Amino acid sequence: MRDSTMTSTETISTFPTVSVIVPARNEEACLATCLESLVAQQGLTFEILVVDDHSADRTREIAESFAKASPANVRVIEAGPLAGGWTGKNNAVTTGAREAKGEWFLFTDADTVHLPGSLARSLAEAEQQQAALLSYSPEQIVTGFWGRAVMPVIFAELASKYRPSHVSDPSSPAAAANGQYILVTREAYTAVGGHAAVATSLLEDVELARAVKRSGRKIFFRFGGDAVRTRMYRTFPELREGWTKNLAILFPAPGRLAAVRMLEWTLLVASLVFLTMSLMAGDFRFAPLYLIAPLVTLTRIARAHFAWSANLLVLFGLPLFSYLLLRSKFSYKAGKVSWKGRTYGPQEVVTQESMKKLHAPTTAGRLS
Numbered sequence: 001m002r003d004s005t006m007t008s009t010e011t012i013s014t015f016p017t018v019s020v021i022v023p024a025r026n027e028e029a030c031l032a033t034c035l036e037s038l039v040a041q042q043g044l045t046f047e048i049l050v051v052d053d054h055s056a057d058r059t060r061e062i063a064e065s066f067a068k069a070s071p072a073n074v075r076v077i078e079a080g081p082l083a084g085g086w087t088g089k090n091n092a093v094t095t096g097a098r099e100a101k102g103e104w105f106l107f108t109d110a111d112t113v114h115l116p117g118s119l120a121r122s123l124a125e126a127e128q129q130q131a132a133l134l135s136y137s138p139e140q141i142v143t144g145f146w147g148r149a150v151m152p153v154i155f156a157e158l159a160s161k162y163r164p165s166h167v168s169d170p171s172s173p174a175a176a177a178n179g180q181y182i183l184v185t186r187e188a189y190t191a192v193g194g195h196a197a198v199a200t201s202l203l204e205d206v207e208l209a210r211a212v213k214r215s216g217r218k219i220f221f222r223f224g225g226d227a228v229r230t231r232m233y234r235t236f237p238e239l240r241e242g243w244t245k246n247l248a249i250l251f252p253a254p255g256r257l258a259a260v261r262m263l264e265w266t267l268l269v270a271s272l273v274f275l276t277m278s279l280m281a282g283d284f285r286f287a288p289l290y291l292i293a294p295l296v297t298l299t300r301i302a303r304a305h306f307a308w309s310a311n312l313l314v315l316f317g318l319p320l321f322s323y324l325l326l327r328s329k330f331s332y333k334a335g336k337v338s339w340k341g342r343t344y345g346p347q348e349v350v351t352q353e354s355m356k357k358l359h360a361p362t363t364a365g366r367l368s
Contacts, residue, residue, distance in 0.1 A: 043120030136224020179205030
């Protein structure tokens with residue numbers, strides 16, 4: 001099997017123009033770093049469209065400073081009025097796509113940082129994989145105790161449910177993408193209706209990938225720490241609000257999953273207690289037995305590509321993950337989810353019945 005890691009020696013014969021579309025709503029803390037990493041890309045022709053989604057902070061001012069410094073590469077546009085039923089992000093990226101000139105679109109978030117040369121290499125990889133849509137799961141930068149505790153737990157769960165090898169396999173029904181980095185051909189994007197076709201979805205990245213795969217086109221998905229990094233949340237309230245928005249639609253049975261992970265936590269705590277008691281008593285006969293549960297849990301968490309200093313906080317991450325799952329479940333059940341200063345009511349919030357349909361098989365694809 002080919003190693004999918006990009007190398008600096010990979011090239012493509014002809015670089016199609018790429019339109020990089022960055023939706024930004026109140027992103028003054030991170031937008032400058034993101035744009036600095038994007039304007040420094042080399043090896044292909046590209047444009048950057050920053051879509052200001054009615055920000056109330058210095059987001060537009062920061063974006064316009066880059067447009068002034070690089071007028072040939074950076075444009076700043078205002079997201080159109082938010083129509084009823086549309087989510088803010090879908091409205092913003094659709095506005096950007098209408099203005100884009102490229103043969104490829106890269107949708108990327110304002111909290112991302114792009115490694116040197118990554119745009120050209122990702123385009124080369126998409127062509128090599130013959131993929132109409134390529135998506136990377138970025139390296140996650142985590143800070144703060146609770147972020148370091150829960151993010152590895154969540155991403156280990158995602159890695160288990162949305163396995164990149166299955167998603168990238170045309171014969172597999174699995175489909176997924178990470179909205180922090182989606183590179184898609186204009187042709188494929190237009191053919192499936194773009195973000196306008198999933199305008200009411202708060203899980204637009206997965207639904208877009210699902211639509212592309214259902215159309216018979218190939219998608220390619222992998223961990224992309226060699227291309228892009230992101231710091232999703234800077235405070236605990238942001239983390240709580242963000243995962244409340246996402247978890248119940250990423251996992252179709254959040255209540256059951258919360259119960260399973262709390263059972264795992266109980267077994268983990270019990271194992272560590274019995275191990276400690278045995279070691280203190282000088283009785284090592286059952287020590288290997290008590291190590292089984294911790295090792296199984298840590299092995300599972302390690303798949304998420306976080307530092308061991310974060311993985312070892314799983315004892316605190318598991319109950320927080322369960323809490324966030326239940327909070328997300330009941331928010332969706334109540335038909336009220338908040339994100340970035342907007343509250344989505346029953347029209348935009350996915351119901352339990354529609355979540356079941358989202359995760360159900362289709363003729364060419366389903367979420368695994």
